[in-house]
Amino acid sequence: MLDVRLFDAxxxxDADWDALHELQFSACRLDSPERPPMTRQETIFGVRAPQIQAGEQLVWTAHRDDRLVARAIxxxxxxxxxxLALVRLHVHPDVRRQGIGTEFFRALEPMLRARGRTRAEGWNLTPGGPGESWAQRLGFRIVxxxxxxxxxxxEVDRRRWDIAVPAGYRLMRWVGAAPESLVSAYAKARAAIGDAPLGKSEFGAPDWSVDRVRRIEASYRERGIEHRTVVAVSSAGEVVGLTELEARPLLPERLHQGDTAVLAAHRGRGLGLAMKSEMLRWFTTDRPRVAQIWTGTGAANTHMIAVNHRLGFATVRTGSVVSREL
Ligand SMILES: CC(C)(COP(=O)(O)OP(=O)(O)OC[C@H]1O[C@@H](n2cnc3c(N)ncnc32)[C@H](O)[C@@H]1OP(=O)(O)O)[C@@H](O)C(=O)NCCC(=O)NCCS
Structure with missing residues (x-):
């Protein structure tokens, strides 16, 4: 019988953090050997200041005989x-295939339904790995x-980022809050991310509004995350594209990419490349200690992947997304 608890950061x-980190480190080493090993700071940050734009985050832990055996973010x-409830569930590698993952998920289901969620999706499962078999056994589909x-x-030659801004556009940039004069055009442009391929995942582009933009900016501020934005503005003064990159406290050596999107009528003109290049030059000049930049996108998003390769990114991992009604 599992004892399932909400993790209260x-x-x-210290012992609770140690146990949580040991589980995440061991699972990460086994399940995602392609990515750099999980650090303790990453464990703490992942719980305390999660992906701000994704929504509220809860962490549950499952214990057997008082030992931490699984956790779900x-x-x-x-x-x-x-x-939707987006679930990342890991069972400690020492105790897999003992029914823990199944029992844990079944214990979470009513708690997610009680929070109004009718569908669960799991992200970043190793293709052909244990997560897919387990999820399919529980009735999930790969989407x-x-x-x-x-x-x-x-390793990157920074001359790759010497990209001219396409004629008819100018770039603007800010740290933290969008200027009042641009915020409503910016909120409108953010809806362009809705065209990014998400397969049959039910996750849709959020409903962007000035209110959402301001709420997210406030969350970044509260958590001490430096969030920078570069936008492309047309000669008519319309915001037609954007890219975001953030620096998280506790992880000074790494930057995380957010959305990059260009309004449909302005695609194919090199704006994505120009905005991302500007962002890379700007952020890395100000933060010389940064060693890596991380980004994620749909495997079918050939244009974004190609832009990223041109800038110097390498694809290190592919992950499946599974979905099931609750
Ligand atoms: C997926 C995971 C949570 C499964 O946890 P678990 O406690 O080992 O799974 P269970 O013991 O409940 O397995 C139930 C069934 O799932 C399937 N399954 C689980 N692991 C499997 C594996 N390695 N290979 C094939 N089938 C597997 C089997 O049908 C299994 O039943 P069986 O043991 O009677 O054959 C665990 O492997 C893990 O943490 N993986 C990495 C993270 C991940 O992929 N999470 C998935 C969702 S977010």
Missing amino acids: DRAS VTLPGDGNEQ HTAVLQIMELS
Whole structure:
């Protein structure tokens, strides 16, 4: 019988963090050997200051005989995705194939339904790996494939980022809050991410509004995350594209890419490449200690993947997305 608890970051002891990190480190080494090993800072940050734009996050742990044997990080998105619970469930490698993953998921189900969620999706499962078999046994279907891309700054020739801005556009940039004069055009442009391929995942582009933009900016501020934006502005003064990159406290050696999107009428003109190049030059000049940049996108998103390769990213991992009604 599993003892399932909500993990309370404010009350967790050093021993609780140690156990959580040991589980995540061991699982990551086994399940995602392509990515750099999980650090303790990453464990702490992942719980304390999760992916800000994804929504509220809860962490549950499962214990057997008082030993931590599994944990689930669950994101509850808002702004149009209120039916979904995004679940990342890992069982400690020492105790797999003993029914723990199944029992844990079944214990989570009513708690997710109680929070109004009717569908669960799991992201970043190893194709052909244990997660897919386990999920399919529970009735999940594979609905999408995504890739993780990493740029090693020590290896990249930064001349790749010397990209001219296409004629008829100018770039603007800010740290933190969007200027009042642009925020409503910026909120409108953010909807362009809705065209990114997500397969049959039910996750849709959030409903963007000035209110959502300002709420997200406030969350970044509260958590001490430096969030930078570069936008492309047309000669008519319309925001037609954007890219975001963030620096998380506790992880000074790494930057994380957010959305990059260009409005449909302005695609194919090199704006994505120009905005991302500007961002890379700007952020890495200000933060010389950064060693890596991480980004993720759909495996079918050939244009984004090609832009990233041109800038110096390498594709390091492919992960499946599974989905099932709750
Ligand atoms: C997927 C995972 C959670 C399964 O946890 P677990 O406790 O080992 O799974 P269970 O013991 O409940 O397995 C139930 C059934 O799933 C299937 N399954 C689980 N692991 C499997 C594997 N390695 N190979 C093939 N089938 C597997 C089997 O049908 C199994 O039943 P059986 O043992 O009677 O054959 C665990 O392997 C893990 O943490 N993987 C990495 C993270 C991940 O992929 N999470 C998935 C969802 S977010």
